[in-house]
Every structure is written in C-alpha cells, then in structure tokens.
Amino acid sequence: MEKYRHLFRDLELGLQQELQEKGQILEAKAGKILIQSGQNIRHTMIVLEGLVKLYRENDEGGEFFMYHLHPGDGCALSLICDRTFRASSVTAKAVTDTVLLVVPVDETENWMRQYRTWYHFVVGTYRKRYEELLETIDHIAFQNMDERLEFYLRRHRNALNTNVLEITNTQIAQELNSSREVISRLMKKLAEDGKVRLLKNGVEVLRL
Amino acid sequence: MEKYRHLFRDLELGLQQELQEKGQILEAKAGKILIQSGQNIRHTMIVLEGLVKLYRENDEGGEFFMYHLHPGDGCALSLICDRTFRASSVTAKAVTDTVLLVVPVDETENWMRQYRTWYHFVVGTYRKRYEELLETIDHIAFQNMDERLEFYLRRHRNALNTNVLEITNTQIAQELNSSREVISRLMKKLAEDGKVRLLKNGVEVLRL
DNA sequence: GGGATTGTGTGATATTTGTCACGTTGGGAA
DNA sequence: TTCCCAACGTGACAAATATCACACAATCCC
Numbered sequence: 345m346e347k348y349r350h351l352f353r354d355l356e357l358g359l360q361q362e363l364q365e366k367g368q369i370l371e372a373k374a375g376k377i378l379i380q381s382g383q384n385i386r387h388t389m390i391v392l393e394g395l396v397k398l399y400r401e402n403d404e405g406g407e408f409f410m411y412h413l414h415p416g417d418g419c420a421l422s423l424i425c426d427r428t429f430r431a432s433s434v435t436a437k438a439v440t441d442t443v444l445l446v447v448p449v450d451e452t453e454n455w456m457r458q459y460r461t462w463y464h465f466v467v468g469t470y471r472k473r474y475e476e477l478l479e480t481i482d483h484i485a486f487q488n489m490d491e492r493l494e495f496y497l498r499r500h501r502n503a504l505n506t507n508v509l510e511i512t513n514t515q516i517a518q519e520l521n522s523s524r525e526v527i528s529r530l531m532k533k534l535a536e537d538g539k540v541r542l543l544k545n546g547v548e549v550l551r552l
Numbered sequence: 553m554e555k556y557r558h559l560f561r562d563l564e565l566g567l568q569q570e571l572q573e574k575g576q577i578l579e580a581k582a583g584k585i586l587i588q589s590g591q592n593i594r595h596t597m598i599v600l601e602g603l604v605k606l607y608r609e610n611d612e613g614g615e616f617f618m619y620h621l622h623p624g625d626g627c628a629l630s631l632i633c634d635r636t637f638r639a640s641s642v643t644a645k646a647v648t649d650t651v652l653l654v655v656p657v658d659e660t661e662n663w664m665r666q667y668r669t670w671y672h673f674v675v676g677t678y679r680k681r682y683e684e685l686l687e688t689i690d691h692i693a694f695q696n697m698d699e700r701l702e703f704y705l706r707r708h709r710n711a712l713n714t715n716v717l718e719i720t721n722t723q724i725a726q727e728l729n730s731s732r733e734v735i736s737r738l739m740k741k742l743a744e745d746g747k748v749r750l751l752k753n754g755v756e757v758l759r760l
Numbered sequence: 761g762g763g764a765t766t767g768t769g770t771g772a773t774a775t776t777t778g779t780c781a782c783g784t785t786g787g788g789a790a
Numbered sequence: 791t792t793c794c795c796a797a798c799g800t801g802a803c804a805a806a807t808a809t810c811a812c813a814c815a816a817t818c819c820c
Contacts, residue, residue, distance in 0.1 A: 408693045457665045470678050477685050484692045485616045485729050521693050731778055
C-alpha cells in the first residue's frame with residue numbers, strides 16, 4: 345500500500361487511513377475480467393497499477409470500447425451498476441497485469457459525508473467518465489471509420505504510453521464494431537500516409 | 553412550491569425545507585435554451601414541470617439527441633460541467649413550457665454531507681443518465697437508421713405521453729444526425745408497415 | 761512433415777446512408 | 791390574391807461500410 349501513497353496524496357489523512365484499513369488489495373492478470381455487469385456490485389474499485397479497459401457488449405456478441413482506467417482512477421461503474429442493468433452490459437477487463445484497491449460500498453457512502461475530498465474524488469470520477477462517454481458518442485455519431493481508427497490508435501498509444509501497440513486488426517475491428525477487412529484497408533492507407541508502420545504482430549504509431 | 557411537494561416526498565423533511573428556502577423557481581417557455589455548456593455552471597437544476605431535452609452539438613452544426621428530463625429529474629450536467637468542457641458541447645432546451653427549481657451548487661455540496669436522501673438522489677441521477685447514454689451508444693453503435701428511428705419515436709412518445717408527435721422530419725434528421733431525405737423514406741416504410749400514420753404536421757405512433 | 765488454427769490482404773459485390781436536383785404542397789404575410 | 795418560405799417526396803447517383811470468397815503466411819501441436 346505504501347508504494348501507492350502518491351495516488352492519494354490529495355485526500356485527507358483520515359481518509360487515507362480508512363482506505364488502508366477498509367480497502368483490500370487485489371491483483372489480476374492481464375486479460376482477467378474484473379466486472380461483468382448484470383451482476384450486483386457491492387464494491388468500489390480503484391486502479392492502483394496497470395490498465396483496465398471498459399467496453400459495452402450486446403446480445404449478438406458485438407463489443408464496443410468505451411474508455412480506459414489508469415492508476416488513481418476510480419470505477420464509476422461500481423457506483424452505477426445494479427440489478428436493473430439488463431440484457432446488454434458493461435465489462436471491465438485488465439489490459440495489463442493490474443493491482444486494484446477494493447472497498448465495500450457501505451464504507452464509501454459514509455466517506456461521502458465525512459470527507460470532502462472523497463466527495464470531490466467521486467464527482468470528479470463521474471465527470472471524467474461522462475466526458476469520455478460523450479467524446480465516444482461524438483466519434484461514432486459524427487465521424488467516419490478512418491478518423492475513428494486514428495482516434496482509437498491515439499487513445500491506446502496514450503493509455504499504454506508506447507508507440508508500439510501489440511494488437512490485431514481483428515481486435516480493433518471488434519472494439520470499433522466494424523469488420524476486419526475494413527480495418528485492414530484503412531490501416532494500409534494510414535501506413536501509406538506514413539502515420540503508422542505495420543509490424544508482424546501489431547502497429548507502430550508514427551505521427552497521429 | 554406546494555404543488556410540487558409530491559416530487560420530493562422521499563426526501564428528508566429538513567431537506568425539503570432547504571430546497572424551498574435556498575431554491576429559486578424559474579419558468580421557461582418552450583424552445584428556451586436552458587444550459588449551453590462551455591459556460592461555467594454554478595447551479596443545479598431540477599425539473600418541476602414540463603419536459604427538457606439534452607443534446608450534443610459539434611463544431612459543424614451537427615446535433616445529437618441524448619435524453620429527456622422529466623419532472624423530478626435532476627440535471628446531471630450541472631454537476632458535471634465546468635470550464636474544462638471544450639469545443640463541442642451539451643445543450644439543454646425546454647421542449648414544452650417548463651418550470652425549474654434552481655439551487656446554487658455550494659448548497660448542494662453541503663446537502664451531500666447532511667442528507668442521506670440527497671446523496672441517493674444525486675447518485676440515482678448519475679446512474680440514470682449514464683444508463684441512458686449507454687443505451688444511446690448502443691443504438692448508434694449497433695443499429696441501423698430504421699431501428700434508431702423507431703427507438704426515437706418510442707422514446708418521444710413515452711416522454712410526451714402522447715401518440716401524436718408534432719415534429720418535422722427535418723428535426724428528427726438533425727437529432728439523429730442523419731438527413732431529411734433518409735428519414736422521409738424510412739418514415740414512409742414505417743407507414744406502409746402500419747407502425748405509424750403520417751399527419752400534416754407530425755406523426756401518429758400506432759404500434760412500436 | 762502434415763494438419764489445424766489464427767490472422768492477414770484483396771477483389772468483387774451488396775447494403776446502407778448521404779447528397780444533389782427538382783417538383784409539390786400548404787400556409788402565412790403583404 | 792400572389793408571393794414566399796418551410797417542409798416534404800422522390801429519383802438518380804455517390805460514398806462509406808459490410809459481406810463474401812479465397813489465397814497466403816505464421817504458429818502450434820501431433
């Protein structure tokens with residue numbers, strides 16, 4: 345816990361203490377599914393280390409990438425999900441090996457009253473996620489696949505903090521709810537424009 | 553204020569009192585723009601009467617319908633917006649003549665600590681809006697225009713609680729970010745299928 | 761090596777949606 | 791009335807994307 349102190353340096357000391365006492369540290373391997381909505385959620389989750397991605401699924405197996413959570417980010421979902429979520433659902437999956445801090449929601453409800461900084465943390469979390477969702481909406485509503493692909497690559501480069509993305513076209517197609525062939529063609533164009541370089545098992549982002 | 557009491561019957565009495573004291577009642581004519589984001593928001597807004605719609609705008613004049621607010625609904629936006637919102641923005645517009653209760657955010661931050669029911673109200677508001685946004689995302693991501701149109705009509709029929717929607721195809725096209733001609737054609741198909749009846753100045757929803 | 765699996769590249773074609781051009785209709789307002 | 795304007799309907803065409811069919815390469819397993 346000590347090594348994650350910097351993530352919480354803006355919180356009141358009493359709250360830092362409580363996080364340490366009431367929270368439980370959880371490790372997850374890359375690829376592990378952390379939340380599959382539909383199930384009732386009784387815990388709030390804060391990412392300490394690693395990267396988590398959230399995506400939407402529908403009945404026909406379609407997926408749709410929503411956003412990433414970085415160290416220090418809380419999961420707005422944990423506060424949002426409950427039984428009433430229906431057929432289609434939101435899933436959280438560890439992209440890299442991940443360490444999480446998990447707290448029962450009963451505690452957090454008290455914190456909301458006791459600690460001003462927790463209130464700000466929660467509101468800030470909602471705000472950020474809401475904004476990212478809106479940004480996502482903008483892209484599907486207003487933009488074509490080529491621009492969406494570029495946005496996708498930028499986002500992932502920033503999230504993973506590396507220009508070399510080890511990701512298959514098939515996977516990208518799924519997350520953008522497109523088809524492999526389309527991504528393949530667009531990727532070729534990006535390569536011709538010198539914006540990316542195609543690797544054996546991934547893409548290198550050159551300038552986007 | 554008395555006539556709106558039923559909207560707040562689940563709130564603590566002290567809180568009802570405060571809403572009455574600190575809140576200000578505001579009336580708006582149909583069509584009035586209530587919030588244009590980008591501007592800093594210092595007030596929380598609760599709908600008392602009428603119907604408000606929220607939509608997203610982008611730089612090129614594109615619009616995109618997000619969801620409605622009914623009496624009793626709070627505006628998640630008021631808690632979410634701030635300076636950091638950029639170029640594209642969210643707009644709230646009165647659909648019918650509307651009565652609003654407006655409270656400075658400084659008050660509500662205290663309420664969050666003092667009143668458990670306020671906490672639940674706020675979290676519930678976030679949850680509902682988040683869910684509606686997700687539903688919206690599902691539709692643009694996974695569905696074709698015809699299904700999206702049907703969904704649009706259903707939503708509006710339910711929101712306005714009438715089968716006769718006085719709305720132009722042009723307007724629908726804008727809110728779905730499509731074009732008038734496309735809506736026109738799809739509408740004709742819906743009419744042929746007996747799902748709607750086309751009126752002089754609107755649509756009657758028959759079975760959807 | 762041989763076979764299965766997975767990801768890829770590409771042409772041909774279908775579907776969906778957007779765009780353009782133009783004619784029609786039904787109000788107001790002068 | 792006449793003119794104007796906004797909304798509408800429609801055919802023709804263009805653009806974006808999805809789908810199909812197939813061939814190819816790399817990898818893994820036996």
